[in-house]
Amino acid sequence: MTDSKRFVIHFSLAITAYVIAVAVSSLTQVMLSEGIARTLCALLPIAPMIVVAITVIRQIRQLDELARTIHLEALALAFVGTAMITFSYGFLETAGFPRLSMFFVWPLLAALWGFGAWLGWRRYR
Incomplete structure (x- = not known):
């Protein structure tokens, strides 16, 4: 598998995880009262965005x-x-x-x- 194809697959998976995390975060926050749980829930999409960043940086290093x-x-x-x-x-x-x-x-x-x-x-x- 070529590096660019591997990048597209990893990037697509990371973006998909991000979209899912945004949906879960948005739907779950309305059910939580203000506090640490709601704050952590709001930050849930950050984890897959870190994976997106790592994927992009890794790809740039291979160029x-x-x-x-x-x-x-x-x-x-x-x-x-x-x-x-x-x-x-x-x-x-x-x-x-x-x-x-x-x-x-x-x-x-x-x-x-x-x-x-x-x-x-x-x-x-």
């Missing part, structure tokens, strides 16, 4: 130099882009815009990383 460079540049774009967008929106919140949940940050970062990787792969074709 060749060009692919690593592309992903490093993509992550730099994602970091700077996320910082600029979230800070800009923070200032807009002071002008009366609705507050956004922190749940918006990671999808924004992931989308910018994907866009940056796409740009990098196009540049080096």
Whole structure:
């Protein structure tokens, strides 16, 4: 089995576990009163997200130099882009815009990383 196929399988399993953990956490929290049990239940999705992170880091370590460079540049774009967008929106919140949940940050970062990787792969074709 190739490294990329193994990555897709491990990543898919980890994301599936994350989705299940989010569902279980959301459904269970409503039945619990405030306290340590509810707090721990809210943090349940973090465990599979750690597995997702380890899977991604392991995959990046196995890439060749060009692919690593592309992903490093993509992550730099994602970091700077996320910082600029979230800070800009923070200032807009002071002008009366609705507050956004922190749940918006990671999808924004992931989308910018994907866009940056796409740009990098196009540049080096």
